[in-house]
Amino acid sequence: MRTELVTTIAQMREWIAAVRQGGRSVACVPTMGALHAGHGALIERARAAADVVVVTIFVNPIQFDRKDDYERYARHLAADREFCDARNVDAIFAPSAEEMYPEPIATFVDVPDLATHLCGAFRPGHFRGVATVVAKLFNIIQPDTACFGEKDAQQLAIIRQMVRDLNFAVDIVPAPIVREPDGLALSSRNQRLAPEQRRMAPVLLKALTEGQRSIAGGERQAAKAIAAVLRVLEGEPDIRVEYVEIVDPRMQPVDSISGDVRLVAAVWLGSTRLIDNLLCRIAGSEPNATYFGA
Amino acid sequence: MRTELVTTIAQMREWIAAVRQGGRSVACVPTMGALHAGHGALIERARAAADVVVVTIFVNPIQFDRKDDYERYARHLAADREFCDARNVDAIFAPSAEEMYPEPIATFVDVPDLATHLCGAFRPGHFRGVATVVAKLFNIIQPDTACFGEKDAQQLAIIRQMVRDLNFAVDIVPAPIVREPDGLALSSRNQRLAPEQRRMAPVLLKALTEGQRSIAGGERQAAKAIAAVLRVLEGEPDIRVEYVEIVDPRMQPVDSISGDVRLVAAVWLGSTRLIDNLLCRIAGSEPNATYFGA
Numbered sequence: 001m002r003t004e005l006v007t008t009i010a011q012m013r014e015w016i017a018a019v020r021q022g023g024r025s026v027a028c029v030p031t032m033g034a035l036h037a038g039h040g041a042l043i044e045r046a047r048a049a050a051d052v053v054v055v056t057i058f059v060n061p062i063q064f065d066r067k068d069d070y071e072r073y074a075r076h077l078a079a080d081r082e083f084c085d086a087r088n089v090d091a092i093f094a095p096s097a098e099e100m101y102p103e104p105i106a107t108f109v110d111v112p113d114l115a116t117h118l119c120g121a122f123r124p125g126h127f128r129g130v131a132t133v134v135a136k137l138f139n140i141i142q143p144d145t146a147c148f149g150e151k152d153a154q155q156l157a158i159i160r161q162m163v164r165d166l167n168f169a170v171d172i173v174p175a176p177i178v179r180e181p182d183g184l185a186l187s188s189r190n191q192r193l194a195p196e197q198r199r200m201a202p203v204l205l206k207a208l209t210e211g212q213r214s215i216a217g218g219e220r221q222a223a224k225a226i227a228a229v230l231r232v233l234e235g236e237p238d239i240r241v242e243y244v245e246i247v248d249p250r251m252q253p254v255d256s257i258s259g260d261v262r263l264v265a266a267v268w269l270g271s272t273r274l275i276d277n278l279l280c281r282i283a284g285s286e287p288n289a290t291y292f293g294a
Numbered sequence: 295m296r297t298e299l300v301t302t303i304a305q306m307r308e309w310i311a312a313v314r315q316g317g318r319s320v321a322c323v324p325t326m327g328a329l330h331a332g333h334g335a336l337i338e339r340a341r342a343a344a345d346v347v348v349v350t351i352f353v354n355p356i357q358f359d360r361k362d363d364y365e366r367y368a369r370h371l372a373a374d375r376e377f378c379d380a381r382n383v384d385a386i387f388a389p390s391a392e393e394m395y396p397e398p399i400a401t402f403v404d405v406p407d408l409a410t411h412l413c414g415a416f417r418p419g420h421f422r423g424v425a426t427v428v429a430k431l432f433n434i435i436q437p438d439t440a441c442f443g444e445k446d447a448q449q450l451a452i453i454r455q456m457v458r459d460l461n462f463a464v465d466i467v468p469a470p471i472v473r474e475p476d477g478l479a480l481s482s483r484n485q486r487l488a489p490e491q492r493r494m495a496p497v498l499l500k501a502l503t504e505g506q507r508s509i510a511g512g513e514r515q516a517a518k519a520i521a522a523v524l525r526v527l528e529g530e531p532d533i534r535v536e537y538v539e540i541v542d543p544r545m546q547p548v549d550s551i552s553g554d555v556r557l558v559a560a561v562w563l564g565s566t567r568l569i570d571n572l573l574c575r576i577a578g579s580e581p582n583a584t585y586f587g588a
Contacts, residue, residue, distance in 0.1 A: 009461060013463065105459045106405050106406075106407045106408060106455050106459055107403065107404070107405045107425070107455055107456045107459035107460055108403070108404050108405075108406070109401065109402070109403050109429075109460070110401070110402050110404065111400050111401045111402075112400070112402070113400045114400060131401070132460070135403075135429075135460050136459075136460055136461045139460055139461040139462050139463060140461050140463075142436075142463070161400050161401055162401045165399045165400055165401035165430075166401055166403070166426070166429050166430055166433055167303060167430045167433040167434050168433050169307065169433060169436070
């Protein structure tokens, strides 16, 4: 059966009500479209978690701090629909900006403690926009499960915090980062890279791996592990580093490493911003499934 | 059948799931307890709107700007339960503060444009706390309908804005202010008034009525209608005025009156704060049902 394309909130609610009537469970995969294998992994997780899978495709204006980034963001609904068809997605919810924001929005969901540093420091209002639109999508679709990628680790931590704090009846399921053969994390933004930038981009994972190795080798000072990452990145003069940090499960930067941490980084290649991260497990530390996934 | 008393979120979700299984609709009446006839009117509205009525009783710490006010707030669960029993309320949801906030909350729902003036200017963070706890209650109970009193006009406007902006599938139903025979709006805080303060308190409605009369008589300058209110209040030297304003449906103060407006006021009698408001209809103006109720 072809993936149903739903573009209005009223239609989406009706469609979901019919699914619920039949006693079926719903998993949703919130995306901004331009779907790639990373989204494919999320769809697989969603499929395993529920009877019915809804992919939302919405380039959310209120999470963009720069208008040009919003306008340049890749939009390929026809290709996205084929992508979903091929993966037996039951419905795509692809509302217009006017449908989601018929008037300027006055209500915001914010997780300030988790949202004002790392990516949040460089993209003011970004995570407030993300949390707000995810709350809207959860209220429209009322899914049992929602799947988010670990590439956007700060976003994942914020959504989990929001779900816990506001008692959304939604199970948040993460999916690991999907990478190109050369290690570059999949992202809709990768298609903006010029060929020589694309050749350079895998240095980000290489650098993070160096930091991970130093921690695995016993390094417990965050600054030293970060320095190991930076040394690799500095070898590539066209890379501009936005941040490299080591954070705890609540995405707070740590000075000394005593439990599982995540090495997170954002860099620029020309006008394209890339993010990536690696989980660094400390032998003997409690796995923190609540935040970091299995 | 006796009103069911539910104190945990998990039990509440189970109870609601059973109701839903039976195909019954749910109306909820969020309160902080110390129930009075004003709440009784809300319960009646709820009963008319849905098959099952849930009254929530929760003195929400994050909406109090002053710790002493939180601690002094009246708590009478046994009496509240009898009140609900007598009105055939199906369930009371009365969680502890620890149940609602097992860890310090990090996520907030805010409607800054509607929340930073009037009561919000004098009670910083108050409406953020209200919107956040109402979002939590909506997510726990998932009601079809929720009833709020018009006495808290700013709160009602904020909840409506939040529901619209975040797409909560909840119909917000207002109920008019219920008054004592002498005109004092019912409030759980009235019981704190000393006898001589209680005798003085009806001057608030008397003053607002004077403003309403001046508008009905053709006054279109907000400042002059407000002055009419203040003249009456100034006749009572023990009353301290916090604010008197004339606001539009979005609770924004207006200078000149061209459509339906609300006269809103907050005053202090000793250490007790009283609020009240009156709708002022302008003949020929469109009734604004979305904000102001029928």
